[in-house]
Amino acid sequence: MNKTERLLAIVMELQRRKLLTADELAEVLGVSVRTIYRDMQVLSEAGVPIIGETGLGYSLMEGYFLPPISFTVEEAVSLLLGTEFTENRFDPTFRKSARSSRRKIEAILSRPIREETNRIQRGIRLIQKDEMVIMTRERVNLGIIREAMLEGKKLRFTYHKRVAEADENRVTVRTVSPFGLAHDEQNGWLLVASCDLREDIRHFRVSRISDLTVIDDTFQIPDNFNLQSYRPKDTRSIRVCALFNPEVTDKVEEANNYYMESAESKEDGYHVTFRVRQPEELLSWILGWGADVIVTEPESFKNRVREEIEKMKERY
Template structure:
């Protein structure tokens, strides 16, 4: 990166974030802090309104923006694919905004870049499942949750758990303070929220939420909560050990079950260990492999598998 590119990158970083220290800029750009000091002087002499606050960092004068910039083909494809993902997986408000953004990006591309970008996009496809009722509900819920977060209001909903709780109930009503949303490849959209019932942060799959309403009760996200760095407590304490038919090892690896902890190929099969809160969480998944899997422990789960197989035999 030459000096001109570096100066442009510094201005773009300052536009993106209100305040940046010399150390942060140096790390992002891969240069020394001394170089950043020299670049700041060069920007000031060039008329860029850089404000240096002792002990805090650098910022741009309010209202200063760079004129429109050009994109490389790779940058344009990245932005357009990102916009397409948002169109397919977010609620209607963001979907419409993503579509509008995509049109604006395409409008400022030069003809050669636009043609090359169109060609590359034609060879990349983001597959999407059919608009099943559960996906439609998920998108509607996303919009309501997002608005509640912006307004700082609690939400109330009926939650449908996959596994019944100790009292045998799979459905209950929760009132929560929505802290953030996260997207997981296996589980889809997850709501991270402080649950009034559990008095702790809990995760809820958005697709399992129904009867969602925004309450008049307000909340404030704690200062020490950071969605980017937050890591949930791992309460999975039960080990489940199984042996798969070695002929389907590749299929098991491809399935990439969330609870899988260790895996090893041995002479008698593919040995896999899972760690779960309740073995019941694996019941349907295990049964799906039929005779190609054997549960070795715990004994209680082996018995549970037998019980379910007996019930299945009665139906046939």
């Protein structure tokens, strides 16, 4: 990054984050604090209205904006793919905003950049799950959840959870304080919320929520809670080991099972260790590999797999 690019980057960071210290700017841009001090002097002499507050940092005078920014092809593709994801996976309000953002981005691109961006986009596809199966309920629920989060109000809903060890669907009514939304590739959208029933933070698949309503009870997110740094408690304490046929090693790796903890290729096959809450959480997945897998431990789960195979034989 040359000096001109760095000066532009400083102004953009101040526009984006409002207030930054010299140390923070130095870390973002990968330069020394002394360099930031010199750059601030250059910007001030060039007429950029930078305000330096002792002990707080630097900010831009209210109302100052950079003129329209040009994008590289890679930057434009990244932004447009982001709007496509938002349009496919968010509620109607954000879908509309995503379309509007896409049009604005395309409008400011120069013709050569726009043509090259379109060419690259044609070679990239975001594959979505079936529209009717996943999207409809998620989209409706996402809008209601966002409304509750903005207004600081609690939610009440019916939650449908598959209980593997009991081989049944458990239905409960929950009242929660919505702290945030997270997107997981395997589970889709997850609601992170403080559950009144469990008196703790819980995660709920948005696609499993029905009868969702915003109630009048209000809440406040604790000061010590940060969604970006939050990590759920790991309650998986049972270890399951399995030996896969070497010929399916690549397929097992690609499956990337959520419960997989470690894996190693040896002469006799592909050794995989899982960590679960209940072994039954793996039952259907293990059975799906047929004769290409053998459960090696625990013995109780090996017996459970045998029992299921016997039931299958009776049905055939």
